[in-house]
Amino acid sequence: MALPRDAVVPDYGDGGLYGLVASFRAYLQGRAWTPPSNGAARNEDANRSLVFLLVDGLGDTFLQRFGTGSTLLAHRTGHLTSVFPSTTASAVTTTLTGLAPAAHGLTGWFVHDRRFGGVLAPLPMLVRGNGPVEGLFPLQRLFPYQTLFQHRGRPASLIYPHYLAGSPFSRRHSRGARVAPYTGLDSMVDAIVRELQSFGTQSGYVHAYYPVFDALSHTHGCESSQVIARFQRIDASFSRLLERLQGCNCDIVVSADHGFIDSPxxxxxxxxxxxxxxxxxxxxxxxxxxxxxxxxxxxxxxxxxxxxxxxxxxxxxxxxxxxxxxxxxxxxxxxxxxxxxxxxxxxxxxxxxxxxxxxxxxxxxxxxxxxxxxxxxxxxxxxxxxxxx
Structure with a gap:
């Protein structure tokens, strides 16, 4: 099929977000974590904990252009492709289930489903232009798959902003994990440290989600002063996180669900x-x-x-x-x-x-x-x- 110019085709192997999540699934089932792009498996310590920080909207193009001197850029080991469509509903669902968009069925912010009134937004559970989604067992029928955490062999925690932690979508996609809400960047760092400590002598998985970078990029543009300032705050929080976790025997992975482009x-x-x-x-x-x-x-x-x-x-x-x-x-x-x-x-x-x-x-x-x-x-x-x- 024809594609737009300069199109980047999603990689559903080791070169993409889907492959990264597959490595998290293997870790949750008890294997040592190895970055998927490393090829042959190394002799790793299976008792290390693993932290995944997903910064919604942080594209690699932005990081390389505006991240000079940042701690995040200093720890960049490469890049991955998002899934298609390159959007939160599709990609975040992949990170919580291990499924590609073809399998989980969330093919964008809006999906068409006649059972629930036509076009709806599954994350906020709203019918387009017509209020909340209604119907018999809508969560079970819209999201019939299992999460990444329901057959795990290690403890798992999800760290969400307080206003998202209790949403229907979050509740459905966090089954099998402990949910810890936070109220800002400092609170998010505290929550990551606290959840790692709660594992005790066990190794475990912490998934933290930060959405504000995405919201500012939508409103002000992806190269705006507001977005650059927010990136700097995120980078400072990442530096503090590294300092607080020194010697804790864990790996930290930071990535995103997609990047951004402006459309005036x-x-x-x-x-x-x-x-x-x-x-x-x-x-x-x-x-x-x-x-x-x-x-x-x-x-x-x-x-x-x-x-x-x-x-x-x-x-x-x-x-x-x-x-x-x-x-x-x-x-x-x-x-x-x-x-x-x-x-x-x-x-x-x-x-x-x-x-x-x-x-x-x-x-x-x-x-x-x-x-x-x-x-x-x-x-x-x-x-x-x-x-x-």
């Missing part, structure tokens, strides 16, 4: 500006602004392709969703039984810097300068940072 207003395509094209769709857009899935009305494919060729040339690549599913971009594993519905009939893969969006009646639009979900190097490459204490 002049590079935003709004379907409301093209009502004739919008009428060809039988669903709203779902997935991501940088990788938009949708369903076309029967017989509308030729007309929509003409629209794409004329209006979206140089802005997006149109593909059938069947081609995308067969391409392997969504990763390995048994396909989720709703995968065909979650990917629609077609997908628009946006060129670097471009986004596409629509708006439903009574829907509050969220302005975003920084975006992700696509295949550009800025979105797909994430850092691999490793330290030993």
């Amino acid at each position: 207003p002049q590079q935003q395509v709004r379907l409301e500006d093209y009502p004739d094209a919008k009428r060809l769709l039988n669903t709203p857009l779902f997935g991501e602004r940088r990788a938009a899935f949708f369903g076309l009305r029967p017989g509308a494919e030729r007309d929509f392709k003409a629209f794409s060729d004329e209006v979206l040339h140089g802005k997006a690549v149109l593909s059938s969703s069947e081609s995308l599913r067969q391409s392997g971009l969504l990763g390995p594993g048994k396909p989720h039984r709703k995968l065909a519905e979650r990917t629609g009939t077609h997908v628009l893969l946006m060129e670097p810097g471009w986004t596409i969006l629509d708006r439903l009646p009574d829907e509050t639009e969220h302005a975003m300068l920084g975006v992700h979900g696509g295949l550009s190097p800025q979105e797909m490459w994430i850092p691999l940072i490793c330290a030993r204490c």
